[in-house]
Amino acid sequence: MEGYICMTCGVQYEPSEREPESCPICEDERQYVNPEGQKWTTLQSMKKEGRFQNKWVEEEEGLYSVKTDPGFAIGQTAYFIKQESGNVLWDCLTYLDEESIQKIKKLGGIHAIAISHPHYYSACIEWAEEFDAKVLLHENDRHWVQRGSNFIQYWKGQSFPIHKNMILHCLGGHFPGGTVMEWREGNEGKGILFSGDILQVAPDQDWVSFMYSYPNMIPLPAEKVKAMAMQTEEMKFDRIYSAFRRIVKKEAQASVKRSAKRYIAALDGSLFSGDRKS
Ligand SMILES: [Zn+2]
Numbered sequence: 383m384e385g386y387i388c389m390t391c392g393v394q395y396e397p398s399e400r401e402p403e404s405c406p407i408c409e410d411e412r413q414y415v416n417p418e419g420q421k422w423t424t425l426q427s428m429k430k431e432g433r434f435q436n437k438w439v440e441e442e443e444g445l446y447s448v449k450t451d452p453g454f455a456i457g458q459t460a461y462f463i464k465q466e467s468g469n470v471l472w473d474c475l476t477y478l479d480e481e482s483i484q485k486i487k488k489l490g491g492i493h494a495i496a497i498s499h500p501h502y503y504s505a506c507i508e509w510a511e512e513f514d515a516k517v518l519l520h521e522n523d524r525h526w527v528q529r530g531s532n533f534i535q536y537w538k539g540q541s542f543p544i545h546k547n548m549i550l551h552c553l554g555g556h557f558p559g560g561t562v563m564e565w566r567e568g569n570e571g572k573g574i575l576f577s578g579d580i581l582q583v584a585p586d587q588d589w590v591s592f593m594y595s596y597p598n599m600i601p602l603p604a605e606k607v608k609a610m611a612m613q614t615e616e617m618k619f620d621r622i623y624s625a626f627r628r629i630v631k632k633e634a635q636a637s638v639k640r641s642a643k644r645y646i647a648a649l650d651g652s653l654f655s656g657d658r659k660s
Pocket residue numbers: 388389390391392393405406407408
């Protein structure tokens with residue numbers, strides 16, 4: 383028996399004889415059901431199709447990005463961070479092929495998979511079983527997990543250290559358990575923040591945004607955005623990598639602060655006060 387995979391969000395379900403009836407993650411207002419109807423696949427069928435591969439890029443010392451090509455489901459990028467105390471995979475992909483397995487084995491395997499929110503739960507149990515890795519998920523989003531496993535370790539509260547210099551922080555927002563990962567040693571010691579969709583780097587990569595739903599464009603309230611930005615002030619980072627491989631290259635901490643200020647000004651109307659043309 384195989385675990386069916388939703389083709390719109392890429393999340394794998396508990397192994398079953400038949401396709402699940404629906405995908406609660408896509409039926410939620412933060413995602414969407416394929417307008418042509420719910421569609422399912424499996425990892426085996428994806429492999430058989432033979433058209434997918436995972437593309438690896440070494441972004442900087444000790445950090446690789448990995449993305450399935452052609453894009454599958456939401457099309458996120460995951461990040462692999464090499465650490466002496468155990469390698470970490472940040473966010474996850476649905477597609478796992480032999481080439482990726484060999485590549486990761488050469489890099490020393492995976493100690494922990496940390497995931498920002500349910501849209502990227504993907505096929506994390508397949509990855510966990512392959513590498514004997516724990517999967518770190520925030521307790522607040524436990525009810526979104528579609529395939530249970532002893533490899534999952536739920537964490538609670540605001541912060542959780544994977545290693546001394548690699549810390550998960552729950553910012554919430556997009557999801558109540560919305561998590562970012564601070565890597566204090568990355569970027570030559572200036573620090574990196576992996577933000578998933580929790581802080582989304584904008585096409586203008588000096589800015590980030592904060593949304594309840596990205597595909598359906600539902601914003602977050604001012605108070606929440608303010609609290610999220612304030613929480614990042616306690617962290618050490620100068621660079622952000624987001625789920626779509628957009629990067630705030632430098633002064634990222636200031637960028638989050640500035641972006642929150644602009645977002646709140648847009649919500650309260652003051653951003654547009656000088657705009658008399660419209
Ligand atoms: Zn789905």
